[in-house]
Every structure is written in C-alpha cells, then in structure tokens.
Amino acid sequence: MLRLCRIGRLGACLGVLAVLLIAGSAPEPLHAQAPTLVRYWLWLDDPTEPMFDQLVKEFNATHPTIKVEYQLVPLSEYHDKLVTALAGGAGPDAGRFKDWWLGEFVKLNGLEPMANSVAKWPGRGDVIENLWNTGKITEAGPVYMLPHQFITFYLYYRRDWFAQAGLKPPATFEDFLAAARKLTDPAKNQYGFGLRGGAGGQDQWLAFMVAGGARMVDAQGKVIINSPEAVKVNQWYIELFRAHKVAPPSAPTDAYAQVLGAFQSGNTAMMAHHVGSSVLVTQKLGAANVGVLPIPAADPAKPATMATMSGNVVFAASKQKEAAFTFISWLSENAPMDKWSGSRQGQLPVLKSVARLPRYSENVFFKVSLDGANYAIAWPPLPGVGYVSAQAWQANMQRALLGQISSKDMLDEIAKALQR
Amino acid sequence: MPLFLLSPALVLLVGIVAYPIGRAVWLSFHRLEILQPDLTRFVGLEHYRALLQDPVLRIALQNSIVWVVGVVVFQFLGGLVGAIILNRRFPGRAVVRGLALIPWATPSVLVALMWTWMLDGNYGLLNDLLVKAGILSRFQPWLAQPWSALPAVILADVWQGIPFFAVMLLAALQAIPEDLFEAAKIDGASAWRVFCHVTLPLLLPTILITTMLRMIWTANYMDLIMIMTGGGPGYSSLTIPLHAYYTAYKRLDFGYGATIAIVQVVILAAAIVLYLRQLRANEGMVQ
Numbered sequence: 001m002l003r004l005c006r007i008g009r010l011g012a013c014l015g016v017l018a019v020l021l022i023a024g025s026a027p028e029p030l031h032a033q034a035p036t037l038v039r040y041w042l043w044l045d046d047p048t049e050p051m052f053d054q055l056v057k058e059f060n061a062t063h064p065t066i067k068v069e070y071q072l073v074p075l076s077e078y079h080d081k082l083v084t085a086l087a088g089g090a091g092p093d094a095g096r097f098k099d100w101w102l103g104e105f106v107k108l109n110g111l112e113p114m115a116n117s118v119a120k121w122p123g124r125g126d127v128i129e130n131l132w133n134t135g136k137i138t139e140a141g142p143v144y145m146l147p148h149q150f151i152t153f154y155l156y157y158r159r160d161w162f163a164q165a166g167l168k169p170p171a172t173f174e175d176f177l178a179a180a181r182k183l184t185d186p187a188k189n190q191y192g193f194g195l196r197g198g199a200g201g202q203d204q205w206l207a208f209m210v211a212g213g214a215r216m217v218d219a220q221g222k223v224i225i226n227s228p229e230a231v232k233v234n235q236w237y238i239e240l241f242r243a244h245k246v247a248p249p250s251a252p253t254d255a256y257a258q259v260l261g262a263f264q265s266g267n268t269a270m271m272a273h274h275v276g277s278s279v280l281v282t283q284k285l286g287a288a289n290v291g292v293l294p295i296p297a298a299d300p301a302k303p304a305t306m307a308t309m310s311g312n313v314v315f316a317a318s319k320q321k322e323a324a325f326t327f328i329s330w331l332s333e334n335a336p337m338d339k340w341s342g343s344r345q346g347q348l349p350v351l352k353s354v355a356r357l358p359r360y361s362e363n364v365f366f367k368v369s370l371d372g373a374n375y376a377i378a379w380p381p382l383p384g385v386g387y388v389s390a391q392a393w394q395a396n397m398q399r400a401l402l403g404q405i406s407s408k409d410m411l412d413e414i415a416k417a418l419q420r
Numbered sequence: 421m422p423l424f425l426l427s428p429a430l431v432l433l434v435g436i437v438a439y440p441i442g443r444a445v446w447l448s449f450h451r452l453e454i455l456q457p458d459l460t461r462f463v464g465l466e467h468y469r470a471l472l473q474d475p476v477l478r479i480a481l482q483n484s485i486v487w488v489v490g491v492v493v494f495q496f497l498g499g500l501v502g503a504i505i506l507n508r509r510f511p512g513r514a515v516v517r518g519l520a521l522i523p524w525a526t527p528s529v530l531v532a533l534m535w536t537w538m539l540d541g542n543y544g545l546l547n548d549l550l551v552k553a554g555i556l557s558r559f560q561p562w563l564a565q566p567w568s569a570l571p572a573v574i575l576a577d578v579w580q581g582i583p584f585f586a587v588m589l590l591a592a593l594q595a596i597p598e599d600l601f602e603a604a605k606i607d608g609a610s611a612w613r614v615f616c617h618v619t620l621p622l623l624l625p626t627i628l629i630t631t632m633l634r635m636i637w638t639a640n641y642m643d644l645i646m647i648m649t650g651g652g653p654g655y656s657s658l659t660i661p662l663h664a665y666y667t668a669y670k671r672l673d674f675g676y677g678a679t680i681a682i683v684q685v686v687i688l689a690a691a692i693v694l695y696l697r698q699l700r701a702n703e704g705m706v707q
Contacts, residue, residue: 080669087454104672108455189542189559197564199650250541250561252653253569258540267542390670391650399654402566420671 035060035067036323041082042096043075044345045276051343055336059327066323076199079390086110086317093318094328097145099134099309099378104386106137106144112314113142117325123333126351128373134309137381138221145311146328149340149347151274152307152372153207154365156281158183158269159291169293173212173236176270176296180246183269194268195240195247197401198255202393203308204272208237210304210377211295216418217380223418226411233298235407238400252401276346278365292368307376310347348373384418392417441685447678454672467679477680479655480663483570484639484684487659490574491581491638492631498578499585506586507593517590524583532647535576539563539648566656569649573657577644585630592626593619628699632692639688660684 044052056068071092073081079101085091097105105111118124127147135145155176157169161183170176180192196204206216209225212233216225224230241247248254248262256273263271264284271281272295282290295305312328314321330336334353341349342359348369349355360366379385384392393414400410423430448467453459471477506517523531538545541561550556562572596619604614642661645651651658651666660680668677 083454083669083672087457105455108453108672110455186558197653248542248561249559250564253561253564253649258542261540262542265543387671391666392670394650395652395654395658398652402653404566404654 035063035065036320038066038068038094038320038323038327039092040068040070040094040096040324040327041073041078041092042070043073043078045075046344047072047074049344051339051345055331055339058336059330063326063330066326068327079386086315089317091315091317093320094312094314094324096148097311097313099145099311099381099385100389101386102135102145103137103381103383105313106381107383110316111144112316112318112321113144114146114314114325115142117322117329118143118146121329123329123351126334126353127332128350128352128355131309131350131373134307134378135311145309145313146332147309147350148311148328148332148337149345150307150309150350150373151276151347152369152376153204153272153274153295153305154368154372155293155295156263156271156273156277157291157293158266158285158289160289161269162291169291170296171293172296172300173298177240177244177246180240180270181244184244184246186245189248189267191248191262191268192246192270193240194254194259194262194271195237195251196254196256196259196272197241197252197394197397198258199394200256201254201397202389203306205237205393205397206377206379207272207295207306209233210306212236212298213302213304215377217382221380223382223415225418226408226415230411231408234400234411238407241401242403252398275348275365275369278363279344279346292365294368294372303375305372305376307373307378309350309378380418382418384420387420388414388417444678444681447675448682450675452674454674463675467676470676471679471683476655476658476663477660477683480658480660480680481683481687483655483657484659486570487574487645487657488635488638490571491577492634494574494578495581495585495634496627496631498582499589502582502586503589503593506590520586521583523580524587526580528580528641528643529647531576531580532644535572535579535644536563536648539572563649564653566653569653570657573645573648576648577638577641580644581634581638584634588626588630589623592623596622625699628695632695632699635691635695636688639684 040056042052052070056070060067082091082095102111131147131150132143133139134150135143135147137144155170157179162169162179165179165182167179167182168175170179176193183192184190195201209230214225214227214230214233216223218224241251248267250258254262259268259271260273260277260280262268263281278292294303297303312331314324314328318324331340332350334351337349337351337354338357341347341354348366349360354360355370360370379389396405396410396413399405400407405413449462449464450460451463451466502520506513506520510516526534539547539562541547541559541564544559544562546562547556547559551559560568562568600618600622601614604618609617639659640661642659642665645657645659645662646665649657651662661684664677664680664684667680668674671677
C-alpha cells in the first residue's frame with residue numbers, strides 16, 4: 001500500500017512536470033513578438049523638459065509593433081558623436097538633424113533619401129511648402145531631411161530704453177546703427193547691440209548679411225559669399241564692433257549664454273535671436289519691456305532674415321528604415337508637432353495647421369518669426385557648411401573683429417571652406 | 421614563463437597604446453572617408469607636405485609652447501610654496517591639506533565653466549574685484565582679447581594643477597631626514613641657504629619627474645581651452661591638440677588631423693629624451 005502511494009505521488013509529479021514542459025514549448029501568440037527597435041538620437045535646448053519623453057511613450061503605446069529608444073546628446077557634441085558612432089557601426093536608426101550638416105552627410109552617403117516615403121506620407125500637404133527645400137540638396141532632388149522645427153532670426157529690443165531715448169524701433173540698417181549708438185554708454189557698461197562673435201554666432205551674422213543684400217550662393221548654386229556686395233555688408237557688421245563700438249568689448253567671444261545674459265542683465269539694448277529664447281527673455285525683463293522686430297534691412301523693400309531647420313533623418317546604415325520613418329513622420333503630425341512647438345523647446349512648427357493655432361498666431365514672437373519664414377534664407381546645402389558653422393566662421397569672424405584680417409579675407413576663407 | 425607573466429600588461433600596452441599610435445601613423449598617410457571606409461586611399465606624404473604650408477599650425481605651435489611653459493612653471497612655483505607651507509605645523513593643517521586638493525579633484529569642464537564666468541567681461545567676479553580695488557578702471561574682456569585669452573586660460577589651469585605639485589613635493593619634503601636640517605642650522609645656515617643647499621637638491625628628482633609628467637599632460641590637455649575660448653579669439657589660444665581635433669572632427673579630415681597629432685608626439689618625444697638626459701645628469705650631480 002505504501003509502495004503504491006509512493007508510485008502514485010511520483011507519477012503525479014511526473015505528470016505535472018510533463019504538462020509544464022509541454023505548455024512552455026507551445027508557440028507564442030503573435031501579439032507577444034518583439035516590436036521593431038528604432039534607436040533615435042536628438043538634442044534638446046532644455047534637456048530637463050519631459051516633453052520628448054512623453055512623446056516617445058505616447059508613440060510606443062500607440063504603435064505596438066515599433067519600440068523607440070532615444071538618446072539625448074548635447075548639440076555641441078552631437079555632430080562629433082554621430083560621425084564616430086556611424087563610422088563604428090553603432091549609429092542610431094534615425095535622429096534629429098541640422099540643415100548645417102545636410103550637404104556633408106549626403107556627400108558621405110550617410111542619409112537615406114526619403115522621396116518614396118514622403119510621397120506616401122499623408123501629412124505631406126500640411127508642411128509649409130518652401131520648407132521642403134531645407135531637407136534637399138537640389139530643388140528637384142529627393143528629400144533627405146523631414147522638416148520638423150525651424151527658427152527664423154529676429155531682433156529683441158528694450159522697449160523701455162527706446163521710449164526713454166525717444167527712439168523708434170529700427171527698420172533699416174541706418175536706424176539700427178543710430179539707435180545702437182545712442183543707447184551705448186561704456187561708462188555704464190551699456191551697449192546698443194549684443195553682437196555674438198563666439199560659438200553659434202554664424203546664424204546671427206548670416207541674418208544680418210542676407211538682410212544687407214548678401215547671398216551665400218547664386219541661383220546656380222555657385223558660392224558668392226565673397227562678392228563685393230557681401231564684403232561691404234560684412235564690413236558694416238564688423239564696424240559695429242570695431243568702429244562704432246556699439247557691442248560689448250567681449251563680443252568677439254560671446255556665445256549664447258553671454259549674449260543672453262548681457263541682454264537680461266541690462267548690458268545690451270538689442271539682441272538678435274529667435275523664438276526659442278522668448279520665454280527666458282520676457283520672464284527676466286517683463287513682457288512690457290521687451291519688443292520684437294524683423295531683422296532691420298539695408299533696403300526695406302527687400303527684407304530678409306535667416307532660417308535654420310532642425311529636421312529628422314533616417315540614416316543610410318539603419319536596418320529599420322521603414323519603422324524609423326514611421327516614427328519621424330509621426331513626430332511631424334499635428335498633435336505631436338503642437339506639443340513640441342508649445343513646449344520650452346519653443347521652435348516654429350512646420351505644419352500650416354499648427355502655425356494657424358491661436359497660441360502661435362496670437363503670440364507676437366511666433367508671429368514675427370512665422371512672418372519671417374516668407375522671406376527667410378537658409379544655409380545652402382553645401383558639404384562645407386558643417387565645417388563653417390562648427391569652426392571656420394568663428395575663427396575668421398573673431399580675426400576680422402580684432403582687425404587681424406580684412407572683411408574680404410574673412411569671406412574668402414569662408415568661401416574656400418564652403419567649396420571643400 | 422616571464423613572458424607569460426608579462427602578457428596581460430603587454431596586451432594592454434599593445435591594445436591601448438601601440439595600436440592607436442600605429443593607426444594614427446597609418447591615417448597620416450591616407451585620406452579617410454569616414455562613412456565610406458572602402459573609398460579610403462593612400463596619399464603618401466601629402467599630409468606631411470601640407471604641414472609645411474599650414475600657417476595655423478605655426479600659430480598653434482607657438483601657443484603650445486607658451487601654454488606648456490606658462491602652466492608648468494607657475495604650477496610648480498605655486499606647488500612648491502604650497503608644499504613648504506603645508507609641511508609646517510599649524511592648527512587645522514590636516515583640514516587645509518584636504519581642502520587644498522579641491523581644485524585638482526574638480527572636473528575640468530566645471531573648472532572651465534567656473535573660470536569663464538569669473539572672467540566674464542560684463543559681470544565677471546574678477547573684473548568686479550579689480551575695479552573695486554582700484555586696479556582697473558573698467559571691466560576687461562579677458563577671454564576676448566588676443567593678448568589675454570591664453571594667459572587667462574593658463575591662470576585657470578595653474579589654479580587647477582597647483583595641488584598636484586603641492587602633494588608630490590610635500591611627500592618628497594617629508595622624506596627628507598630632519599637631521600639634515602638640524603645639522604645645517606647648527607652650522608649657521610640661514611633659512612634661504614638651507615632651502616638652496618639642503619631642500620632643493622633633495623627635491624630635485626621629484627621636481628624633475630613631476631615637471632616632466634605635467635609637461636606631457638599639459639601639452640595634450642585641451643578641455644579648458646576648448647570650453648573657455650575654443651582656441652580663439654581667432655587662433656590666439658589654439659594649441660596643437662585642439663587644431664588636430666578641429667581638423668579631424670569639424671573638417672572631417674582625419675588623415676591631416678592625425679598628421680598634426682603626430683607632430684605633437686614627435687616634439688614631446690624629443691623634449692622627453694632631452695629632459696631624461698638632463699635628469700640623469702642632475703641625479704649624478706646630487707649623488
């Protein structure tokens with residue numbers, strides 16, 4: 001009897017074990033298959049903001065076959081890390097991207113042309129039409145970068161200082177210089193304009209250059225930044241610091257933090273930047289004391305400013321191109337776009353439907369920026385733009401501001417770098 | 421058996437030191453297409469010929485010499501004074517010795533950002549103190565003037581590096597037998613003569629080795645310069661490693677960037693050989 005009980009218990013155990021083994025080896029149901037992993041890189045001007053993390057969670061929840069993992073990289077290191085990672089075969093599938101780098105990466109065959117994907121994308125018609133060119137090498141060529149967020153440069157000015165001095169907001173180069181000179185008082189450490197000769201100052205410089213009538217390239221794409229007209233405009237810009245002394249003595253090396261700090265602290269009366277800083281500027285100085293204008297033009301009949309696009313790309317080395325495009329095109333849909341543009345990252349939406357929303361059309365900073373998009377000029381998609389924006393412009397601008405080289409020499413160096 | 425026991429160190433040496441150096445030398449003879457390695461081609465001495473026509477390299481070389489000499493000399497002098505002070509007995513000496521290490525322990529990026537703001541030309545702390553003390557009449561843009569940009573960065577690095585010399589020299593000071601100082605005092609030697617004829621000769625080996633190490637580290641150190649001035653204004657604070665970095669990572673010309681880096685290796689190697697010869701000669705004199 002005892003032996004039979006033992007046999008029975010042993011048999012029961014073996015039976016349970018057998019059932020467990022059979023159940024464990026059953027094929028998994030379809031919905032448990034691993035989603036396609038898409039690795040995405042980006043930088044954020046304010047990495048503490050949770051907006052993007054929320055967007056990724058939302059995408060992953062609504063797209064169960066794709067899982068996006070992202071990595072935040074500071075903008076100052078983004079290009080270097082991207083190049084190194086792609087060269088080492090460890091690059092992301094998709095990433096946020098600047099128009100500065102487009103020519104360089106297309107020449108290196110680093111980006112996937114997206115003509116077919118874009119043609120099938122339902123959101124295509126909602127993108128502001130002329131912004132497509134920021135993601136192309138030629139107008140007729142394929143899209144390499146999906147437009148996402150852009151900025152156009154404008155001018156902040158101290159309303160209170162202008163009112164006290166009896167000055168009108170400047171619309172021309174002449175008005176701008178006159179106002180800057182009147183508002184400059186070195187004894188009080190006050191200057192008319194926060195000229196940015198340090199890192200990142202090339203965009204502000206280009207805004208004034210194009211507003212002055214200079215162009216980087218002609219209609220055929222030939223580099224003309226060192227034309228006589230451009231040399232004159234550049235000389236005018238250099239003289240703001242050297243001859244008229246309306247910029248702080250630190251201008252040659254002032255970067256964003258210094259220029260913003262000087263404007264916020266009441267050291268400068270005017271600052272050229274974009275909508276990304278509007279919250280910081282008005283929080284510190286008060287909305288009543290800060291005005292915003294289009295960049296003054298040499299000829300008011302021919303306004304111009306610069307625009308720069310931060311878009312999204314799929315890298316040529318990616319093995320998940322379709323899934324990667326699904327994610328980046330989702331980022332450019334109405335609701336995610338609105339969430340991004342309305343966040344502290346605060347750049348301009350590329351979608352017409354979002355740009356029409358009251359929070360943008362009735363916000364003076366967004367309005368001036370979006371109006372500027374009608375005549376804004378971007379960096380040309382030349383391979384040398386990456387090098388110019390990363391180093392060549394800064395070194396040569398500083399040398400020109402310090403009188404070590406002439407305006408022509410500076411622009412000759414820029415032209416040489418662009419034509420690499 | 422000896423080779424077997426040495427093999428882990430040899431593997432590390434080859435993997436971490438010899439391979440990267442060999443790869444850099446190989447790169448200096450090639451034009452690398454970073455994202456299309458199949459298109460990389462041999463260019464012979466093209467990059468080396470370009471060195472002779474690179475005006476920026478000449479400026480970077482001059483700046484590198486000023487940078488290394490300025491930093492090492494002032495770090496040494498500051499460290500020597502610090503070591504002598506820390507070797508004396510005074511209340512709270514242990515705490516002071518600990519606090520003295522803070523600059524050395526601070527990450528370079530923080531040092532650079534801190535000094536950038538202290539030297540700011542509009543509202544920096546240094547300008548404010550100097551104006552209030554009547555030494556300056558107005559704020560100076562220390563980092564925006566060619567003549568002051570590199571000295572300003574040298575100041576930041578001297579502040580950071582003094583503790584290294586102080587600690588090394590302090591350890592060497594403490595190893596000097598007290599009897600020698602007592603004997604010198606009994607013989608009527610003044611404090612200055614004790615320092616010159618007892619302290620300094622016995623510190624010499626430590627001084628020479630720490631100075632050599634600091635020369636090598638400082639020559640290769642680019643973090644501070646990159647963050648504080650970016651090598652500017654213009655090229656006034658650009659050094660050889662920073663020039664190599666910009667050439668490789670901003671111009672994507674890795675071949676020429678590697679060539680510039682090799683220039684630094686050759687110069688440093690020559691300096692170290694001369695230095696070691698001098699070290700051996702001085703050690704002979706001390707003995």
